[in-house]
Amino acid sequence: MRRALLPLALCGAVLSSPVSAQGDWSAAPLVQLEEAAEAGGAAAQYALALRLEEGRGVVQNYRLAVEWFARAAGQGHVAAQGRLGHYYHHGLGVEQDHAAAVHWLERAAAAAVGQDRPQALFDLAAVLDEGPDGGDPARAADLYRQAAELGHQEAAVSLGVLYQNGRGVPQDPLRARDLYEGPAAAGHARAQNNLGLIYVRGEGVPQDYARAAELFQAAADQGLAVAFGNLATMYENGFGVPLNEALAVELYRRAGRGGKDGAEGTGSSGLELRPGAVFDPRLTPPDGSAETLSLLRLGAEADDPLAAFLLGWLLLQDGGDSGGQEGHARQRQAAALLQRAAEAGLPAARANLGLMYFEGRALPQDYELGYMWLVLAGSAGLAEARRLSAELSTRMTPEQIVAAQQMAEARSTR
Incomplete structure (x- = not known):
């Protein structure tokens, strides 16, 4: 049961508010934010949707978040259009709909400028890449390229994956390696892992197990689950590292549990649950005496x-x-x-x-x-x-x- 928003009759109070209709609503009082959203302010609608999405000061509610993102998106709010596309893509709070996801992400990508531009291009590319019936990898590759040229590291890595696998572009491991190198050097875990695979397989480069192990270790240090599994294989066979079957078993275990502290791209939480791990910072922990x-x-x-x-x-x-x-x-x-x-x-x-x-x-x-x-x-x-x-x-x-x-x-x- 949702809490009723304030009636439209009270929206006149927004006119005298210190927050403008298109201003920063992130820290506005909830009542004021709801008034402005009901009055039709796209920025306020987007901010309210974010609060509902995050559960910040309200009970998290994806269905309501979708409603407010949709109202803001319909008014041309670019960030809301992008978020709405994600909701349709993942089927959160709304029926999963690939066509609707592409529609809203297309609109966001067409309108986005400045720092938002590469992210909007990447978001659209990722949905096209993962689309039904094999997706549209050729168009995804073009969008990844545009975003990568604007400095988007994740787009460069995703484009590298397409070149590595020959999806939507001719298979070219050297091009994939070049795309991975910059993000890997900057500490991007997925780029490090994928570059390690190129060195393991000797795809367009001399096979180098030691270099591969270093890259897998760097990615695993950031919690990437698949990197734990790849590193385990190296230790299990003594490829580029000393043979260590006990360590391999532990690494395989961590890979199966999704790595540590928020592993990316694994489909699992990456969290090693620890009972009693959460404590209210406003309290002083008891001494246990x-x-x-x-x-x-x-x-x-x-x-x-x-x-x-x-x-x-x-x-x-x-x-x-x-x-x-x-x-x-x-x-x-x-x-x-x-x-x-x-x-x-x-x-x-x-x-x-x-x-x-x-x-x-x-x-x-x-x-x-x-x-x-x-x-x-x-x-x-x-x-x-x-x-x-x-x-x-x-x-x-x-x-x-x-x-x-x-x-x-x-x-x-x-």
């Missing part, structure tokens, strides 16, 4: 939600990684305490409870419930929860995400 534990237990027994959260957090730190019946018992106690604190509205408790549902730690694994709690924590201002929900959403289907957002909206209106 026997005296502190005793005081927190007394507070939790007296239904103090803050004490319940702190005690649950400490129990996770103490028993989150240990096995056995005792460790599992601590985790179950922590889950119960965090549930109570989350029900009372504590953002950090909600975030940690969400992580426990995602991992299935002491609770049945449930992505929708996990995402719901992270959304609620993020809407309360916990930035780490918003980051985690963005990371973990890659494990979910669009339908699961929308269902979780609806659950969060229903809970927030109780």
Whole structure:
């Protein structure tokens, strides 16, 4: 259930607002932003859609975000047109529609100027590259080239992939290598990994396992999951690095879990879940002493939600990684305490409870419930929860995400 926006009769207040109709609405009060959006201001509509997309100060809601992006896009707001194209492409908050995605991204690319121009070209190219029935790689290549010439590194790497595979352009590993070199030197993980593959295979260059391993390592250091797998192969066979089967096993494990801290392009979150990983920065972490534990237990027994959260957090730190019946018992106690604190509205408790549902730690694994709690924590201002929900959403289907957002909206209106 969405919260009703202010009626149009109140929109006259916007005229005396310190924020102009086309100004920066990012920090405007929500009520003022809603008034301006309802009054038809495209910039305000776009800003409101972004807040709904991010769950910043409101409960995250992709369906409503799409509505406001569409209203701004219809008025020619270039950034809104681009965002709307993404929503249609991924089927988030709206029925997936490749033609509609291309339509709005075409409009954004045609109108974008300045710094927005290369990004708009890249966004359109990426959708054409991934389109149904093999996409349109030839047109995607031309758009990637235009964006790359304007300095867009991701476009240069994507164009390199087309040359490496001979899609939409003649296969040319040397051209691919040249396109990868600049971004790789600048630290672009995907470029580093792809350049490493060229050296492994000796495609247009002398085969160089040592150089390949260096590049895979650089990409893995940034969390790229596929680079962990490629590096594991090198250690498993002693290609360019000392033979190390134990390290290879660990690298394969990390590749399977999506790397570390936000691996890109893997289709998984890249997050190694750690129970108790989220703590409210406004609080001081408890020291875990026997005296502190005793005081927190007394507070939790007296239904103090803050004490319940702190005690649950400490129990996770103490028993989150240990096995056995005792460790599992601590985790179950922590889950119960965090549930109570989350029900009372504590953002950090909600975030940690969400992580426990995602991992299935002491609770049945449930992505929708996990995402719901992270959304609620993020809407309360916990930035780490918003980051985690963005990371973990890659494990979910669009339908699961929308269902979780609806659950969060229903809970927030109780």
